[in-house]
Amino acid sequence: xxxxxxxxxxxxxxxxxxxxxxxxxxxxxxxxxxxxxxxxxxxxxxxxxxxxxxxxxxxxxxxxxxxxxxxxxxxxxxxxxx
Amino acid sequence: xxxxxxxxxxxxxxxxxxxxxxxxxxxxxxxxxxxxxxxxxxxxxxxxxxxxxxxxxxxxxxxxxxxxxxxxxxxxxxxxxxxxxxxxxxxxxxxxxxxxxxxxxxxxxxxxxxxxxxxxxxxxxxxxxxxxxxxxxxxxxxxxxxxxxxxxxxxxxxxxxxxxxxxxxxxxxxxxxxxxxxxxxxxxxxxxxxxxxxxxxxxxxxxxxxxxxxxxxxxxxxxxxxxxxxxxxxxxxxxxxxxxxxxxxxxxxxxxxxxxxxxxxxxxxxxxxxxxxxxxxxxxxxxxxxxxxxxxxxxxxxxxxxxxxxxxxxxxxxxxxxxxxxxxxxxxxxxxxxxxxxxxxxxxxxxxxxxxxxxxxxxxxxxxxxxxxxxxxxxxxxxxxxxxxxxxxxxxxxxxxxxxxxxxxxxxxxxxxxxxxxxxxxxxxxxxxxxxxxxxxxxxxxxxxxxxxxxxxxxxxxxxxxxxxxxxxxxxxxxxxxxxxxxxxxxxxxxxxxxxxxxxxxxxxxxxxxxxxxxxxxxxxxxxxxxxxxxxxxxxxxxxxxxxxxxxxxxxxxxxxxxxxxxxxxxxxxxxxxxxxxxxxxx
Numbered sequence: 187x188x189x190x191x192x193x194x195x196x197x198x199x200x201x202x203x204x205x206x207x208x209x210x211x212x213x214x215x216x217x218x219x220x221x222x223x224x225x226x227x228x229x230x231x232x233x234x235x236x237x238x239x240x241x242x243x244x245x246x247x248x249x250x251x252x253x254x255x256x257x258x259x260x261x262x263x264x265x266x267x268x
Numbered sequence: 269x270x271x272x273x274x275x276x277x278x279x280x281x282x283x284x285x286x287x288x289x290x291x292x293x294x295x296x297x298x299x300x301x302x303x304x305x306x307x308x309x310x311x312x313x314x315x316x317x318x319x320x321x322x323x324x325x326x327x328x329x330x331x332x333x334x335x336x337x338x339x340x341x342x343x344x345x346x347x348x349x350x351x352x353x354x355x356x357x358x359x360x361x362x363x364x365x366x367x368x369x370x371x372x373x374x375x376x377x378x379x380x381x382x383x384x385x386x387x388x389x390x391x392x393x394x395x396x397x398x399x400x401x402x403x404x405x406x407x408x409x410x411x412x413x414x415x416x417x418x419x420x421x422x423x424x425x426x427x428x429x430x431x432x433x434x435x436x437x438x439x440x441x442x443x444x445x446x447x448x449x450x451x452x453x454x455x456x457x458x459x460x461x462x463x464x465x466x467x468x469x470x471x472x473x474x475x476x477x478x479x480x481x482x483x484x485x486x487x488x489x490x491x492x493x494x495x496x497x498x499x500x501x502x503x504x505x506x507x508x509x510x511x512x513x514x515x516x517x518x519x520x521x522x523x524x525x526x527x528x529x530x531x532x533x534x535x536x537x538x539x540x541x542x543x544x545x546x547x548x549x550x551x552x553x554x555x556x557x558x559x560x561x562x563x564x565x566x567x568x569x570x571x572x573x574x575x576x577x578x579x580x581x582x583x584x585x586x587x588x589x590x591x592x593x594x595x596x597x598x599x600x601x602x603x604x605x606x607x608x609x610x611x612x613x614x615x616x617x618x619x620x621x622x623x624x625x626x627x628x629x630x631x632x633x634x635x636x637x638x639x640x641x642x643x644x645x646x647x648x649x650x651x652x653x654x655x656x657x658x659x660x661x662x663x664x665x666x667x668x669x670x671x672x673x674x675x676x677x678x679x680x681x682x683x684x685x686x687x688x689x690x691x692x693x694x695x696x697x698x699x700x701x702x703x704x705x706x707x708x709x710x711x712x713x714x715x716x717x718x719x720x721x722x723x724x725x726x727x728x729x730x731x732x733x734x735x736x737x738x739x740x741x742x743x744x745x746x747x748x749x750x751x752x753x754x755x756x757x758x759x760x761x762x763x764x765x766x767x768x769x770x771x772x773x774x775x776x777x778x779x780x781x782x783x784x785x786x787x788x789x790x791x792x793x794x795x796x797x798x799x800x801x802x803x804x805x806x807x808x809x810x811x812x813x814x815x816x817x818x819x820x821x822x823x824x825x826x827x828x829x830x831x832x833x834x835x836x837x838x839x840x841x842x843x844x845x846x847x848x849x850x851x852x853x854x855x
Contacts, residue, residue, distance in 0.1 A: 192325050196328055196329040197547075198329060199326035199327055199332075200332065201329075201333075201544065202540065203322070203326050203327075204330055204539070205532075205539070208532070209531075210316070210318075212532065214315075252314075252315040252316070262386055262388035262400075263404055263702075264387045264389075264607055266702040266703060
C-alpha cells in the first residue's frame with residue numbers, strides 16, 4: 187500500500203469512519219425491527235401469523251444468524267461510549 | 269538552539285519512537301504474543317454493523333479522533349502555567365512512554381481476547397456486579413464534571429477571542445448543510461465536503477477580513493463600569509456575569525439539540541465538518557514548534573516555577589505530586605481511552621497485530637499534540653490564563669512560520685479549541701442521555717428530553733460559579749483514576765491467563781495512589797474554602813455579584829462531589845487490589 191493510500195485511509199478514519207458506523211447502527215436497528223415483526227417468534231415474540239413468516243423466510247434467511255447474535259448479545263453502558 | 273522549544277519537542281518525539289519500536293513491540297510479542305492468524309472478533313462475529321474488519325490506517329485515524337480533544341491541549345498548558353514547562357514536559361514524555369500507550373493498547377488487546385467486550389462486561393466477569401455498578405456511577409459523575417469544565421473552556425475562548433463565535437457558527441452551519449446534502453439530496457460525499465468547506469472558509473475569511481464580523485466583543489453584555497467598580501480586568505472572563513450566562517445558554521441549546529436529534533441530522537455531520545479545519549490546525553502547530561530555531565521564537569517561560577503552591581494563596585495549585593499528574597490527563601494517560609479502545613476499535617481490528625499501531629500509535633500521536641501544546645505556551649512571555657493561552661501561543665508559532673497576519677491564525681485556533689470542545693461535549697451529553705435511559709427506563713430521568721436537561725443544569729451551575737481550574741483537577745482525578753482502574757483490571761486479566769502483569773500493575777498502582785491523593789487534596793481545598801466562606805480565585809466575582817453564600821454552596825457541593833468520587837474510587841481500588849492478589853495467588 188502506497189503512502190498516499192495510507193494517508194487517505196487515516197483521513198477516512200479521522201473523518202467518516204465514525205459517521206458511517208453510526209449510520210450502519212441506525213440502519214441495523216431498523217432492520218432488526220423488521221426482523222422482529224416478521225420472524226420474531228424465533229426469539230419468542232410472535233407478532234405476524236406463522237403463515238406470513240414462512241412466506242417471508244426465504245428473503246430474511248441470510249440475516250437470521252447476525253440478527254439473533256445482535257439482538258441477544260450482552261449490552262453494557264460502556265458500549266454506549268463509542 | 270536550546271532556548272527554543274524545538275529540541276525538547278524533538279526529544280519527546282524520538283523517545284516516543286524508541287518506546288514504540290522497542291518496549292511496546294517487546295510487550296506485544298512477548299507478553300500478549302499477538303498472532304495475525306488468530307481470528308479477531310471482527311472476523312469471528314462479523315455482522316457488518318459493529319463487528320467487521322477495518323484497515324489499521326482507518327482505525328488509527330478513528331482511534332486518534334476519538335481520544336484527542338481538548339484534554340491534551342488544556343491540561344499541559346495549565347500545568348506549564350502552574351509548575352513550569354519542565355515538569356509538564358517530563359510527565360507528558362515519561363507518562364506516555366511507560367503508562368499511556370500501555371493502557372490504550374492493553375485495553376484493546378484485553379477486549380480483543382474477550383470477544384470484543386467493553387470495560388463494563390470485563391469488569392463484571394473479573395470482579396463482579398458491584399464493581400461494575402461503581403464504574404457506572406463513576407462514569408456519570410465524570411460526564412457531569414467534564415461537561416462543566418469544557419463549557420467553561422469554550423466560553424472563555426468565545427469571550428476572549430472575538431470572532432470565534434461567528435466563525436464557529438459557519439462551521440456548524442456547514443455541518444448541517446453537509447448532512448442535508450448527503451442524506452436528503454444524496455449528493456456525492458466529496459462534493460458535499462467541498463460545499464461544507466466552502467461555507468467554513470467563507471466564515472473564516474469573513475471574520476478575518478471584516479472587523480464588524482468579529483462579534484460579539486469581549487464581555488459584550490456587561491457594562492465597563494461593572495469591571496472598574498470591582499477592579500476586574502475587562503479583557504478577562506469572570507464567572508457569574510451576564511456574558512457567561514448568555515454563552516452558557518447558547519451552549520446548552522446546542523448540546524440539547526445534539527443530544528435529542530437523530531445523529532445523522534446534526535451531530536455526525538457537524539463532527540465531520542468541524543474536524544476538517546482541526547486536522548490542519550493540529551499539524552500546523554506541531555510543525556511550527558519544530559521550526560522555532562528558524563522562526564526565532566525562544567522559550568519565555570520558566571523551566572520550573574513552583575513545586576508547591578499554598579492552596580490559600582493560589583487555589584489552582586497544590587503540591588507537584590499529585591496535582592501535576594492529574595492536571596495533565598490526556599497526552600500522558602487518560603482513562604477515557606480505555607473505554608474507546610475496548611469499545612468500537614477492538615470490534616473492528618482485522619488482525620491482532622494491528623492493536624499496537626492503532627492503540628499505541630494513536631496514544632503516541634496524542635502525546636505529540638500535548639507536546640505541541642506545551643511548546644505553544646513556552647514561547648509566551650505573559651500567557652493569559654485558560655485555553656486562551658493556547659490560542660495565543662499556537663497563533664504566535666504558526667504566524668511566524670507562515671508569515672501571515674496574526675488575525676488569521678487567531679481565528680483558526682479559536683475555531684479549533686471551540687469546535688473540539690463542542691464536538692466532544694455534544695458527544696458526552698448524548699452518552700449521558702443514553703446511560704440515563706439505560707438506568708432509569710421508566711422514570712422521567714430516563715426520558716430522552718429530560719435527562720440532558722438534568723446534566724446541563726448541574727454542569728451549567730458548576731461552570732457559572734467558575735471554579736473551572738479546580739474542576740479540571742477533579743476531571744483529571746476521575747479520568748486518571750479510571751486509567752488506574754483500567755490498568756489494574758488489565759493486570760488482573762493478565763494474571764488470570766498466567767502472563768506477566770508487572771508492566772500494567774506498577775503503573776496502575778502508581779496511578780491509583782496518585783489520583784486518590786489528588787482527589788483527597790482537592791476535596792480538602794474545596795472544604796477549606798467552603799468552611800472559611802472564601803471564594804476560590806475567579807469566584808470572587810460571583811461572591812461580589814450574588815453574595816458569598818452562593819459560592820459557599822457551590823464549594824460545599826464540589827467538596828461533596830470530591831468526597832463521593834474519593835470513596836467510590838477507594839472502594840473500586842480495594843476491589844481491584846483484592847482481585848490482583850487473588851489472581852496472582854492462583855497464578
